[in-house]
Amino acid sequence: MLDKALFYFFGSLAIVSAILVVTRRSAVHSAIFLITALLATAGIFLQLHAEFLFIVQIILYAGGIMVLFVFVIMLVNLDVMLHQVRFTRQKWVALVLAVSLGSFAAFWIYRSGHGVALKSVLNIPAAPTTRLEPNTEMISQGLFHDYILPFELASILLLVAMIGAVVMAKKKV
Amino acid sequence: MHGFIEFFRPHVLPLIYALVIVAVLPLLAGYIVLVERKVMADMQARLGPMRVGPHGLLQPIADALKLLIKEDIIPEMADQWIFWIAPLISVTAAMLSMAALAFGPAFQVARDINVGILFVVGVSALGIFGIVLGGWASNSHYSLLGALRSAAQLVSYETAAGMALVSGLLLARTLSIRGIVEMQHAQGVWFVFLTPIAFFIYLVASIAETNRAPFDLPEAESELVAGYMTEFSGFRWSLYFLAEYANMVVVASVATTLFLGGWLRPFPNVAWLWPLDHVPALLMLLIAGYCFIRIPKQPVRIQQQFIAVVGLLCLLVAAVLAAPLFVGPARPFMAAIHGGFWFMAKVFFYIYIFMWLRFTLPRYRFDQLMKLGWHFLIPVSVVNVMGLGLALALHWEKQWGLAPALSLTTAATLAVALWLLWAQRERDRSDMEAQEERRSQGSTVHAR
């Protein structure tokens, strides 16, 4: 019973803060709501007993990326952006897009309920109530044994990107 | 109704522990402040707070009361909403990270969460938001500069602390906190003796991470007044203060768990050192005795009664600590009670080092602080992790003895550290010369 209550709490929290992110005038407010949205999803991960994912979500997203977001928001002078008139013309384009996407999603949800052929594809198993065995070891097993090559490639790619950023940002001292 | 009770049964104990933590922490933080002021006074040939209660024992309560009553000013141009939530974020991050810590074999809120240490580090990293948003919301130039500086400092020293923890976890081969302590119990040696460098790096990095002692640049009084805390006053300011001390306790407990053997008694497996079990009770008896001796010296009658009560309390604790040794039925609680004592003793020792450094060392300048972090601490911690990995690999695969392997890698890491220091000094000297002749050929500029 607690699980259901928690799930709905986290779910609604995530949706509400996601909406608020888009509608807030001040950038810092929307950054905070983005953080709450991320933490809400982390809560759901925890509910699924995926502890490693939960903590990675917190460290990576909330602790890492969002700190950079807030840094940038504070450092960049936001006056200029506020004066520009908000995207009036795009209103219609947005409406069309929203409608098409909404109908598409609604159609598949309906089909999955009834349609037979696609059940296997869209059959989302209910959240496992049994305890997952500690998945940190499983993830590290996968990451460092089965997919060691892509892991190294990705790290080299990141390294290059970092060095590039440092070189570009280096002030002509 | 039955279902409800049934449903709550597994959660009762953690809830009680959580309540204890949330209640005890502010009190603990207050008394750490008192101990800090007393130690500082002692080092500076003076007495420290003596007025409120005998030997200033009631000073934290007086401080808390003052902060509660003090007017809570919100700057007019400040962002009210963020101004209200920023200190909250800091405090919740600090308190939340206490959840995973095990203060004794039994006393742990999140029972057997198997990402233990990672959870603590991750959640305490959220504390940065409290500081950064606090600085931003108070809309004053000084506090923003202070906030940016402390955020930069936290981020850069978290890397070093993270790597130091990694080398500890390599030895423990598990993330869960109970697992780490049990591993140290099994191996019979604390990890601080196996990787002393990692402990040292974690000590330095944790000082920087909690903005203390030589690294307390963000609220260096002489420069940016009070850094990000400038505009906060009254209860809001005390939340930041509580967050800082809670962070200190968190960082100290992580170090104790990982390097100083959590709730283990020193030399847990050595049989002939059994008298060590009596030490906690004897210590408490000693304190009680001192309180009773001091009774006649108290100036006011009420203070005499108060110190008598404190003496009795210490006696009670001594009895509790001695119970498992002598009284039969209490024997199974031995580990829990003594464990808690030893854990708290180690945490206080770690915090004492913080205080000790604070009153002897002057403050680093911001660029020196960053240079120390990036040019020295992080490289050495990475080398230490690699060295340790190598040593363990040799130990497991090639069956080398643990001691020779570890001593070899520690020596190698020390060599790298010394080389880095030497390179740093060369770089400083060349900077000095460059600055020197840039200054000498500069013309004598008229002072305005």
Place this chain on the structure above:
Amino acid sequence: MADDPQEKQPPKPPASETPAVSTPQGEPKPPVATVPPKTVAPAAAPPPSSSGPASPTKPAAPATGAPAKPAAPPPPKPPAVAPVPLDNELVKRYRTRFADGLRAAWEDRKQAILVVERGRLEEIAKFTRDDEKFDFLSDLTAVDWPKRERRFDVVLNLYSFAHNTRLRLKVHAGENESVPSVSGVWSTANWLEREVYDMFGIRFEGHPNLTRILMPEEWQGHPLRKDYDILTQDTAWVRENLGIESGQ
């Protein structure tokens, strides 16, 4: 038990100051151990030809009172040391170099004073610093003599590390005459001149940033002038701002 200056000799040889042996006014005895700074002019005794108190062409200058000794001080007091005209190598070098640039030279309490012409102050200052090695400007200040027609004395106290001696240059400046700034020669003069401007109102040409330094920017009047009357300013201010008569 009047302290008899003659017989009490301090243990150390007269390198330390012995009380000046009192002689009638006029030619002091040559080996007089001077007061702290060693005799300014390397030559020991001033020329014997000093014709008594007849004052040379020096203008009224500081001794506004009669150059002769003021009314006889009470008998026990030590004798007054009036300024004595000075003429030694230093003065000769200045006279040969600047002719009429050097207006007067005398010695007051064993310290050399040269009065120089206002227009050529900068040139003389450069000469003093480079050739005479007076490379340390101790102090730059001014004195206000309202009764004189050129009322201000701008006084430069100099010190030479090479000769370990002090020298005082004086310049006379009128009410709104400006004085050439020496901040180009010694940078320390920058703030000192700003203070003199602030206190006396003397303008210094060539000063990089001649503004008030001690008083607030919008302050009227120059406080250290003798005719600066704070009372009239105060009553004016009170009348103007409070509309009542100030009680002073």
Place this chain on the structure above:
Amino acid sequence: MPDARTSAFPNVETSILGADEIIINMGPQHPSTHGVLRVKLKLDGERVTGSECIIGYLHRGVEKIAEHRTYQQFAPYVDRMDYVAAVSNGLGYCEAVEKLLNVEAPLRARVIRTILTELQRIASHLLWLGTHALDIGALTPLFYCFREREEILKILEKYCGARLTTHAFRIGGLQYEAYDTLEHDVERFCKDFASKIEEYGTLLTENRIWLGRTKGIGVLSAKDAIDMGASGPVLRASGVKWDIRKAAPYAAYDQYKFEIPVGKNGDTYDRYVVRMEEMRQSRLICLQAIENIPTGPIMAKVGKVLKPPPGEVYHAIEAPKGELGYYLVSDGTVQPYRVRIRPPSFVNLQAFDKMVRGHMVADVVAIIGTLDIVLGEVDR
């Protein structure tokens, strides 16, 4: 109207990220400006590109007051200028007037004056060390220094009844005879001060962070120091060996042997070493002086009413901060015609702009500390 709050900071002309400088005000009530000094700093990011000192907040017009007071009445005002070293101010003024009167204080008075001035020098340097270390972050030296300074203030209080604004000397000599245990007190202080000064040394001299924060900071070359008119420890740390106590001995300095400490490269660390060494030398002077304080009168033959003959004199002494000069002009009446005080702090502060360029904000605090300025003397 765009939300004012998100328009970053109204008082910041340009964005922080932009390359052009921002102006930051330090003071006048800033914890580390040693009094009411306001410094406008032009910063490019963290580096200081220019500075301007705004002074005058503590200007009491001492020189104007002097023209309406007799010579004796003005003596207490002199203590209020450099209130940290009141005794040496008094010594300078009394000796200047004695020179004007061509009178000399008897040897006993001069020796006692020397002892008290040297003790005041130690006290002034102790206060400097405590506050300078506190600005750079070391909390403990302050309390050690003030413990020693308290001993000196006790001696001064026993001698002349006041601790800070002492008015200890009179024109012509001394008002009070030395109290009988003076020698004993001074000896006891000097005996244990030797170990105490080593104690400060252990805390700071080899401290890696202290070295990092002071070496190479606020460099002033010898040529610039002389050109800027700097004097005292600031000048000596730049390598110029000049001390008025040796160059032009006054009071009884010519009877005692002491060294003049000189630095090499004129940075904050050298000034620290020079001042520490000066404290040791002052202690030696006091020890030599109390060995034989000569007997004899303590007041020269100076009448009640002082009417110095017309004329002028400039007399400078070596105050703890530097050359403290008095330029007195007398017109023969009881009141001085003009009293000009040459304040070492005012002139040393002028070198602040040259020393601070290119350093960080944290160094500005260290440089203000190392100049050892007292605003009472800067503003007069």
